[in-house]
Amino acid sequence: MRSAAAYCDYDNYQPHFLDSCFLCHRPLNHNTDIFMYRGNTPFCSQECRQEQIEMDEEVERRWKVSSSSKRSNRQTSSDPAKESDTNKAVRTGTVAVA
Template structure:
């Protein structure tokens, strides 16, 4: 067997180790430099790592903008309620 493998406790059940292939392009990492991101995510090159970082940043930006839109929508809408503003004088 080539690459890194671990035994999962089942008879004849070996699985590839997470450092066997690039997380983005799936290129083999055997006998090459490994570029890590967010602790345990391996990449074959700085370019693959950078692409993943940009995708994560865009996803996070979309998530945050969607979240802020939902908050502002919730604040601006009052379902099944009527809101009246003004001054009330009682004599």
């Protein structure tokens, strides 16, 4: 005979990633379309998915602007001797050792 804890293990319950929309957290009905984005991120509608895409693109734009402004500040503040070292070409390839 199994104990009641074997049937009702709510303390260890982990929701499935397809249980709810990533953005609005509405429950996903398994009889309707689920809109996926970036691998396994589920959305209840095209609108929710598009909103997430736009938010991600804005974060990426800000990151690119921030990193490019930091890079230009470093180049203008460094001395010319150090700047020439950063412009050297690097060869890459495969090395086989016997």
